[in-house]
Amino acid sequence: MARIKAFQGIRYNKEKVNYSDVVTQPYDKISPELLEAYYKRSPYTAAKLIRNKAADPYQAAAAELQSWLEQKVLLQDAQPSIYAYHQTYKINGEPKTRKGFIALVGLEDFAKKIILPHEKTLAKPKADRLNLLRATNAHFGQIFFLYSDPQKKVEALLQAAANREPDETAVDHFGDTHTLWQITDAEIIQEVRAVLADKQLLIADGHHRYETSGNFAREHGAAFGTESPYGYTMATLVNSEDEGLTVLPTHRLVHGLAGFSEAEFLKQAAAYFEATPHHALEHLLKAMQDKRAAGKISLGFYAGQPLLYEMTLRDPAALAKLAADKSAAWQQLDVAVLHTLILEKILGLTKEKQEAQENLNYIRTAHSAFEQVLNGQEQAAFFLNNTTVQQTYDVVLAGDIMPQKSTDFYPKLLSGLVIYKIK
DSSP states (O other): OOOOEEEEEEETTTTTHOOOOOOOOOOGOHHHHHHHHHHHOTTTHHHHSSSOOOOSHHHHHHHHHHHHHHHTTTOOOOSSSEEEEEEEEEEEEEEEEEEEEEEEOOOOGGGTTHHHHHHHHOOHHHHHHHHHHHHOEEEOEEEEEEEEEETTTOOOOOHHTTSSSOOOOEEESSOOEHHHHHHHHHHHHHHHHHTTTTTTTTEEEEEHHHHHHHHHHHHHTTOOSSGGGGGGGEEEEEEETTTTTTEEEEEEOOOOOOOOOHHHHHHHHHHTTTEESSHHHHHHHHHHHHHTTTTOOOOEEOOEEESSEEESOOOOOHHHHHHHEEEEEEEHHHHHHHIIIIIITTTTOOOOHHHHHTTTEEESSSHHHHHHHEEEEEEEEEOOOOOHHHHHHHHHHTTTOOOTTOOEEESOOOOOSSBEEEH
């Protein structure tokens, strides 16, 4: 059973800071330029807690945390709480609101199938986050979990809280609005826990932090499934049926490939793909979406020449032969086709090179990817349709792990909205 728990969160004191000035994107989404901007915005930026620029960033973060608590820049809530969390944003001009709540989630071994991962993790970011946990004994951002609640029982329970003035409001650098309501009603909290008790929780974002929380718990002798304070991690939970849930594609850029040319690539790709030329990126992306609606797998390719190409997979069996150990759900992923047939088979980027991001970059926006190739910064761009939530569930429940950066749940959960100090 999924274990949900209220906690006495630590939050910024609104009398001393403006929330929009101090909360940040998650640590792995903070570029060097954004880090500088956060530092200039406020001396109390949460960036100093999650991405401190000091020579010893971990001890510096711990010192800042302690100082801000003593200065009452940060205040701990008096009562155990959960926190309704809404994120209002626009996609293609359409306003959306994703609704979730922040709480503690009990750590579980993946083998129990209570917590479901969908990404492979890397050692370096886990070591970084573990060092921060050791120094601060605190979680500054939330792991993002999805659960299935078609009847929307949790949303109904939390709606009353969201009908009053929010306790916190912040606007991030994308212009998205984040609002938070503290909920202390023990009866509501218990009912929310009861609804979630029989649910599986899919990790949407935060695999490295989840595994790091587990490693930290083990260091403190806390067995998974127990009630030790170390046996819980802070999370935002969102219903997978929520209308505000958006998954963006992550496009791929390749560089530094010896002897690479558009003509040679298209020649080799012809064994697997039908290439249809397009004169504009918008036309290519629309054609890819139409192909998906027709049940076909279609990718985009651009190498700086006048034309872009829609690459439609001729025969799904081609991937099945190369990935016979993978489930049918995995074999139907656009991103699996790209990584296996194109990056590995045609371009020679082994799984190890892909994992190390040799010759490979990831980028969110198709237009930025196009511009980088056009300007000669990258050799080629590969465009993808987004991976759906259902596809993610299907792959995970079939026992597989997704290729790197298969999903980009938007918007990200802000760090610094609520802090969980373990002891």
